[in-house]
Structure formats: C-alpha cells, structure tokens
Amino acid sequence: MLFRTAVEEDLDRLLGCVVDESISWAHPERLLSFLENGNYRFDRIWLAVADDGEILARAVWWGFPDGDKPLALDCVYVHPSVSDRADRVGLAAELLRHAHEAYGLAPEYHVFVGNGWRDDPKAAAAIAWRWEAAGRVGLTHELERLRYEWADGPVPEPSDRLVFRGEEDDEAFVEAFRRVAAGTLDFHTRQALATMDPVAQAREDVHDYKSMPGDRSWWRLAYDKSGDLVGVALPSANNGGPVVGYLGVVPEHRGHGYVDDLLAEITRFLAERGVRRIAADTDAGNVPMARAFERAGYRNFAVRLVLSPDPVNA
Ligand SMILES: CC(C)(COP(=O)(O)OP(=O)(O)OC[C@H]1O[C@@H](n2cnc3c(N)ncnc32)[C@H](O)[C@@H]1OP(=O)(O)O)[C@@H](O)C(=O)NCCC(=O)NCCS
Structure with a gap:
C-alpha cells in the first residue's frame, strides 16, 4: 500500500x-x-x-x-x-x-x-x-452548524431605524468586526479569540471574507439615527451561490432585534439583484441567530457537521 x-x-x-x-x-x-x-x-x-x-x-x-x-x-x-x-x-x-x-x-x-x-x-x-x-x-471536537436557505420568499422592506452605508476602507470593517466579535456565541470566533489578539482576529476574518467570490463593494456598516454604529451586514457568495456572508450587532445594541434589520438588508440587497436562493449557516448554539433566520423565512434544510482538533488540546 x-x-x-x-x-x-x-x-x-x-x-x-x-x-x-x-x-x-x-x-x-x-x-x-x-x-x-x-x-x-x-x-x-x-x-x-x-x-x-x-x-x-x-x-x-x-x-x-x-x-x-x-x-x-x-x-x-x-x-x-x-x-x-x-x-x-x-x-x-x-x-x-x-x-x-x-x-x-x-x-x-x-x-x-x-x-x-x-x-x-x-x-x-x-x-x-x-x-x-x-x-x-x-x-475530536464536534460542532453542528445549521444550514438555512431563503428561496424566492417575499422581499423584506428596508429598515426604518437603521441606515446602511458601504465603506471602502477595510480598517473600518476590521474595527466593526472586532466590536461585533465581543461576546459572540459563534464557536470559531470564540476559539480564535482564545489565542489571538482581537484586532488580528478581526483582520483575518476580513481577509477571509474578501477571499470569497462575493463582491467586497456589497459590504455594509449599519448606523442608527443618531449615527452610532449598530453592526455589520455582508451579503456575499461562495462557490455554491449567494450567501449571508456575515452579520453582527455590537454588544451595546444587542437585545433590540437589530439582527432582523441586518438580515433583512442582506436578503433585500441580494433579492433586488435577481437572486432567488440565499444560503446561510450558523452554529446550533447561536440561538439568537438561528431564531432570526427562522423569523426571516429562512428554512433549516441540513446540518454541517464540523470535526476539529479539541480546543483544549489544540
Ligand atoms: C447573533 C446576534 C447578531 C444577535 O443580535 P441581536 O440583535 O442582539 O439579537 P436579538 O435582539 O434578537 O436577541 C435576542 C436575545 O438574545 C440575546 N443575545 C443576543 N446576542 C447574544 C449574545 N451574543 N450572547 C448572549 N445573548 C445574546 C439578546 O440579549 C436577547 O435577549 P432577550 O430576549 O432576553 O432580550 C449578536 O449576538 C451578534 O452580533 N453576535 C456576534 C456575531 C454573530 O454571532 N453573528 C452571526 C454569525 S452567523
């Protein structure tokens, strides 16, 4: 052999x-x-x-x-x-x-x-x-990620409480990613933050999302009416087609359902460009995110099982 x-x-x-x-x-x-x-x-x-x-x-x-x-x-x-x-x-x-x-x-x-x-x-x-x-x-470490899809559902209305803006400067996204990662329920981000400086971790995420086939110019920062940064929304695409690349709410603004506004913006953005199916993944343990997908008419159709080195021994 x-x-x-x-x-x-x-x-x-x-x-x-x-x-x-x-x-x-x-x-x-x-x-x-x-x-x-x-x-x-x-x-x-x-x-x-x-x-x-x-x-x-x-x-x-x-x-x-x-x-x-x-x-x-x-x-x-x-x-x-x-x-x-x-x-x-x-x-x-x-x-x-x-x-x-x-x-x-x-x-x-x-x-x-x-x-x-x-x-x-x-x-x-x-x-x-x-x-x-x-x-x-x-x-030896097992993680289950829920796979969701939005398929030709009603196109959401624009948010009436958030303003979305593109931003050419990657550093603005690095800073937003860093803030949004604090207190995340996402396993991979938590694992990365256990060993990495938060700015380096955010920079690596920005780099990885830029490597995806989705267009960088689609990325949005979300602000409330007073101009305060509420979160990030990244419509994107992978080899399989359009996806919810990433979204997050900064800790100071959590618990007000802004996740719904961010997800609606991503769905609306892609749907208005003729997209009929959007895929998305989240950890089974990221309950606020999973609930938001369900509220927005995304259907959980499969599971992505991820086996990785045990974080304790890695
Ligand atoms: C997931 C996320 C976007 C939810 O945002 P949100 O706008 O606060 O969501 P909701 O307002 O619907 O929150 C629902 C409940 O979950 C709680 N919650 C939200 N995020 C939480 C977190 N990271 N940790 C613990 N509880 C959280 C809220 O406080 C709220 O509790 P309540 O019902 O007792 O008031 C936000 O936690 C986040 O940005 N996380 C980091 C990035 C992330 O995981 N993105 C998804 C990657 S796929």
Whole structure:
C-alpha cells in the first residue's frame, strides 16, 4: 500500500471514486469544477493506492484558490472492497495521518448531512466510521452548524431605524468586526479569540471574507439615527451561490432585534439583484441567530457537521 498525493494522471480514477452513503462528498462534478477553479488541488488530494494501482482510499481537502494551506477536509472515501468496519476506520485514519504530517496541521473535517441524520441509519453509519477515523488523528471536537436557505420568499422592506452605508476602507470593517466579535456565541470566533489578539482576529476574518467570490463593494456598516454604529451586514457568495456572508450587532445594541434589520438588508440587497436562493449557516448554539433566520423565512434544510482538533488540546 502506498500513501501519496494525487497527480493529474490519476484524474480518471479519482472520478471513479463513489460515495453512496447519504452524506456530502467530492462527486465528479464538484471535483472537476474545484480542480479547475483552485479550491481543490491534486497535491491536496491524498490516496491510499494498492499494489495493483487501485485507489483504496481518497481524502480531498478544500482551500481558497490563493490560500497557502488547505482549510477543510471535504471528503473521505474508502473502496467498498474494504468492507470490514475496523479496516475502513484504520485505513482512513492512516491516510489522514499521512496528509496531516505533510501539511503540518490538521484541517477541520466538514460533512453536510440531512436534518435528523442521527435517526437515519445510513447517514448515521456513514458519519460514525468517519468520525472514528477523524478522532484517531485528533479531530475530536464536534460542532453542528445549521444550514438555512431563503428561496424566492417575499422581499423584506428596508429598515426604518437603521441606515446602511458601504465603506471602502477595510480598517473600518476590521474595527466593526472586532466590536461585533465581543461576546459572540459563534464557536470559531470564540476559539480564535482564545489565542489571538482581537484586532488580528478581526483582520483575518476580513481577509477571509474578501477571499470569497462575493463582491467586497456589497459590504455594509449599519448606523442608527443618531449615527452610532449598530453592526455589520455582508451579503456575499461562495462557490455554491449567494450567501449571508456575515452579520453582527455590537454588544451595546444587542437585545433590540437589530439582527432582523441586518438580515433583512442582506436578503433585500441580494433579492433586488435577481437572486432567488440565499444560503446561510450558523452554529446550533447561536440561538439568537438561528431564531432570526427562522423569523426571516429562512428554512433549516441540513446540518454541517464540523470535526476539529479539541480546543483544549489544540
Ligand atoms: C447573533 C446576534 C447578531 C444577535 O443580535 P441581536 O440583535 O442582539 O439579537 P436579538 O435582539 O434578537 O436577541 C435576542 C436575545 O438574545 C440575546 N443575545 C443576543 N446576542 C447574544 C449574545 N451574543 N450572547 C448572549 N445573548 C445574546 C439578546 O440579549 C436577547 O435577549 P432577550 O430576549 O432576553 O432580550 C449578536 O449576538 C451578534 O452580533 N453576535 C456576534 C456575531 C454573530 O454571532 N453573528 C452571526 C454569525 S452567523
């Protein structure tokens, strides 16, 4: 058995790997389009190859096209001939271990799965063996993010209490992001703030949102009638289409339902440009945000399971 990164000559065999287990995976269409746009790279696809050349396992990582490191593990596949569960887990873990050693880091594993996946035997089994393999290489922390979509619903009216303004200076957004991050219920931001200076953390977020396909000129700062900054609203887009990129209310203005005004502005902004579907994610534990999506007519259609290094041991 050889553990190695893929090369272009592997493409046909990469396209032949099929995951049929009721979870998200790097299917041929996704593989081809992401290899083309740079979110996937051959050297960020790791393979376990049998002596006869057959791909027995394949792991695919995602990153920004201009990024210097892979950001998320997107797909773990093991050939159906490896039917014993312990062997599948062992092989997948060994493959991930080789990749992590080469990367010098352990990117998170993201899997999309339907609501109620724990009660769906097929999806639960698909998650269980992968979770065990990921756990063996240190991805032991589990986070569930709720996936929402707005699909061609009524277009909200503009807010009558907030004024939204674009701002060319990135530093204004860095400052707004820094303020909004205080007391957040979002796991990733809290985790980042445990080890990073708040300004550096905000700057990194601004940089990451700028790397998304959504247009930077869409970003808005929100002010109340007295000119006080209330929050930020970022309509954006990812490879899948338009998204609620980010929104937040500064701590001094929380608890007045401004989240509804910010979300309405993002929805309105995109809908007025002809968008018919907007996707969004939030942590299951970010209850004020999840409730706001539901009030605004967004439907929770799936779950994004994120496995990452335990924050205590990371
Ligand atoms: C999520 C967020 C936008 C909610 O804003 P908001 O306008 O205060 O929301 P609401 O007014 O609907 O708040 C509803 C309740 O949740 C409480 N609440 C809101 N944010 C809270 C927080 N971060 N921590 C604890 N409680 C919070 C409010 O005080 C209010 O409580 P009440 O009903 O007892 O008065 C805001 O917390 C925030 O900016 N968080 C940081 C950024 C973030 O998480 N963005 C979403 C990323 S997907």
